[in-house]
Amino acid sequence: MAVTATTETGARPARAGRRPSGPAWVGTVPFLGYVGVFLLFPTGIVLFNAFRNPAGGFELSSLSTLGNSAVRGFFVGSIELAAVSSVAGAVLGAILAYAIVAGNPDGVVRRVYLAGSGVLAQFGGVTLAFAFLAAVGPTSGFLIHAGWFYDFPQGISLIYVYFQIPLMVLVFLPAVDGLKVQWREASENLGASAWQYWRHVGGPLLAPAFTGATLLLFANALSAYATIQAWENQIAYTVPQQISTAINSEVGLSNINEADVLALGMVIMVVIIMTGYALLQRRAAQWLR
């Protein structure tokens, strides 16, 4: 449907053979329509339903579910996992990014690591959990039999770090790349040691980018579902797992819109985090371009 529509609008002014009389934004209508139906409408439904009570009326009390101690536990679990995996991923990823930038810009190592990061940052999901099960699973691990593999949050954090590090490299590398060699030369000419350079020049310059990237990693871990579900599907530790349970359990519903309310809670958290990320990115862009 969208296919033909786009082509038609693209070609329409051509037939006219002159400045098209219709407003030019009409060309974006197919895209807007698609996004409206499959992105904005579903999001709207979630927000709409979150404020409804089981009888169909509207009230804010549905939101009180968020204060419920069991529900709070899922949010605490989610935040705990996201914090551990994003901080670990950010620190390790920053070290790797620095090591990559310090080398030859056209070198094989840089190309391999960048291409690899592109793939591995996307490589979450079920397969990743299986790979770790094969490597360090408690009974089947080839490397070690890690007894803590199914502990929350250590076990799952280790798995998350696997895709957090590459994401950090992708997001943070441009910032490290932006450190001008002249700044380093200038500080060395003035007699600064390496430590002083990082403490007073490099560090402060990279700080906004680093914090911003950490926030992005945090949001990334927060919304991950497939990996943790494949890792442990009996116990729900995080909000996404509980949303899935809420969707799937059709019987004995005490609270029809639990999934919507939980989803709303996630949207609120992610929006706050991503706003912080955007602000920090803007701050970082002042120096690093």
Next chain:
Amino acid sequence: MAAITALTGEPEPTAGVAGPRGMQAGRRRRLNVFRYVVFTLFGLFFLLPLLAMARFSLQGVKLGTWSLTAWRQIGSYPGLLSAVELTLELAIITCVVVLVLLVPTMIWIKLRVQWISRAFEFLCLLPLTIPAIVLVVGLAPVYNRIRHYNLSALMLFWAYVILALPYAYRALSAGLNAIDVKTMSEAARSLGASWFTVMFRVVAPNMRQAILNALLLSSALVLGEFTIASLLLYVNMQVALYNISRATPNAGVLFSTSTAALLFAFVLLLILSYVGGRRRRRI
């Protein structure tokens, strides 16, 4: 500072290439040691789980033996092959729809409706901030309606296009910003080209690399997608693997299929980067 750079005859460093260039030899040596230690450790961390999975897929009946049984099972394991086939078809459909939806719209916006570009970018990046698990809660009613007309699991592509939007958008906009679309289209238009020709025969071929990147990212995303398929009760490759893991934990076929899927993704990446690299050299 610029003078110093000019004196040494080095080109203005564009991308912080020269980290080590301005250093004394001793520090550079230490930095290189640090780099190789880092590369080795991270390389091991990234490779070992994959190697362990590959090794497990070649495990015989007895521990420590080798066998291809798990790989032969891929074809015969109930439901697995059809799920793989479905995922591949979804990847193709999603890629096509993403390109058809984005490329003309982006070129058109760049040329004629600049004022909308900020809003457009916001919409394209929005799926990054809406977790798939949230999207699926809202998509459930939409899919109830879709199932009235079509029960095929291929209908998942509607949602996958949304998931792929941010990645495809970034790849394409990088390509679009690297070329002078305005001049190109003015030249083509003044030579009598239609808008259709401008888009598909002038601008699009010049952003081939960007289009390839967008294709790669979109198909990688579809190959690894689990959340939406699983919660909308469709069985794609990842869901099939998940089901196997729940039914028979540690089954060899689990690891052989996972390894095969990964290898496939890597090969895809290699092909695309090879094609792209050759193209760059020619320019």
